[in-house]
Amino acid sequence: MNQPKVVVTRRIPLQAMELIRPHATIFLWDKEEEPIPQNVLLQEARDAVAIYTNVADKIDREIIEAAPQLKVVSTMAVGYDNIDIAAATARGIAVGHTPGVLTETTADLTFALLMATARRVAEGHDFVKAGKWASWAPMLLTGQDIYGATIGIIGLGRIGEAVARRAAGFGMNILYYNRNPRPEVEAELGARYVELEALLRQSDYVVLLAPGGGGTYRLMGAREFGLMKPNAIFINTSRGTNVDETALYDALKNGSIWAAGLDVFDVEPVPLHHPLLSLPNVTVLPHIGSASIATRTRMAVMAAQNLVAGLMDEVLPHVVNPQVYEK
Ligand code: DGY
Secondary structure, rough: OOOOEEEEEEOOOHHHHHHHHHHHHHOOOOOOOOOOOOOHHHHHHHHOOOEEEEEOOOOOOOHHHHOOOOOEEEEOOOOOOOOOHHHHHHOOEEEOOOOOOOOOHHHHHHHHHHHHHHHHHHHHHHHHOOOOOOOOOOOOOOOOOOOOOEEEOOOOOOOHHHHHHHHHHHHOOOEOOOOHHHHHHHHHHEEEEOHHHHHHHOOEEEEEOOOOHHHHOOOHHHHHHHHOOOOOOOEOOOOHHEEEEEHEEEEEEEOOEEEEEEEEOOOOOOOOOOHHHHHOOOOOOOOOOOOOOOHHHHHHHHHHHHHHHHHEEEEEEEEEEEHHOOO
């Protein structure tokens, strides 16, 4: 019997491949860091029953419409703003993702980036390696305090809550803005719900953790950066599309905010000539929020489990669009 075809758009951990292999004929884009070209994906999707994807791919309407047999799209990520969910749902295609397993790892990285930006860790590292360290100096590479400062978390989902827990451990005052207030987090961590404008005005650290997509597109623009304090630090480990990067550049350049730590960009990889990369008060990372060995392996396995469930016409353990099961 012919096995259904599965397109795997990147080399993934062996454990995940082993879960898929017994159920499918696999087309693997066998590259570690190079994304599958869109035309290859389009071509390979034509007779595919399932696609195993990641945040670097675009599973748009064109791909979905080109794949008449497609039953399941499984992404090795919690975020799915790179997938046209409406188009998939209209076709009855289940979309799977990996919530929960990356929460603590991403919160760790968010806090690491916050601390690195506040205390100028990357600048200090470069300074020493460039042979510029002449002497201890009273004001050399002085940064901002974390203990006792106010953190404002935009988006208090799982990861936001895990960041709040870390902030509480560091003796920070915690503000948050979210679709819905979270009284249980307020009771546990002393966090306080405020409207976005108040959060921006009062926070020393503004941490963006809202999901990507239409509803949060350019959530942070010139007006929002303009409301922040001049000593404030902006951290983004959510999606680059949530930020107007030109407005962020202007705010950093003219000193209306103090620094930024960015793990995500509007266009990834961020082009080397991007103005933000020219600023000393920007600390950057290559979208590695969830990148611990254990977590990435768990994500890969979870995405494989979602995919195999879809192949077997079972309900995906972690489905983005449960409406596909309503009929
Ligand atoms: C996600 O899971 O959405 C991250 O951005 C990739 O780890």
